[in-house]
Amino acid sequence: MDKITSALSDLGSLSARLTFKEEAVTTAQVNVESAHSRIMNANMAEEQMNVSKYMILQQTALAMLAQANQAPQNLLSLFR
Template sequence: MGPVERNDIEAQISQFLAEMDDINNETTWNGRKLLEMDERITTNPTHSRTRIMLQTGADSHNTVFFGFSMSGVAGRQGHSSGDLHLAGVVERGHVDSHASAQAYMGSIESAIASVSISMREVGSMMARLTFKEEQVTVAHANVEAAFNRIYNADIAREQVKATTYLILQQISTAALAQANANPQAVLSLFR
């Protein structure tokens, strides 16, 4: 491969890195950059795991905890402390010689392996959150159905039913009074 081809490859790599920067800057949720590359994550030096708590229901005890080891991530990135600085995981490199191209590809493969490990962890967390989401959705549907059954009842129909039962009760009371009155009338003839 000649110097022209190597320059073209380097230009293409620069464009890909620029696109990665654009994706990083444009991926936001609720005003926070999700792929913030300059964010520092610091763990407690006495603990090797960091825990993230997410509330997954209406009550404060409906929570899910996720834990991850910062020491493993820091070790993969060449850091010895509990701090993980994500900027510069893949540096802009030069491919002007065969050796530098191989070294650059090695750093890219290392970064891909690190991202792959992190993606597996994120995938398992997402599966757990998806299950929780389905549970909350079913609970919400059940509460909504109960609410609608109570508050959206046909009031006119229920009022007609109540009036019917009241009339039937009054009729049965009158029939009972008549039944008690007839034997009294017969007994009064014998006096």
């Protein structure tokens, strides 16, 4: 009887440890998924900022090109 009680006690202890480990693994999995989500969101925000930056640079370059193309016309109008 004592052996059975001891074996049941050992099984209960093992079961409790396994339950604790399962909860720890589940928590770690949730943390990894959360971190992955934050990284992806940060990458997306960074890429959106880069797109905006390059659009502004392109618009600025086009405006400068338009002004440069207008300069000869302005010079010709002085001679008219």
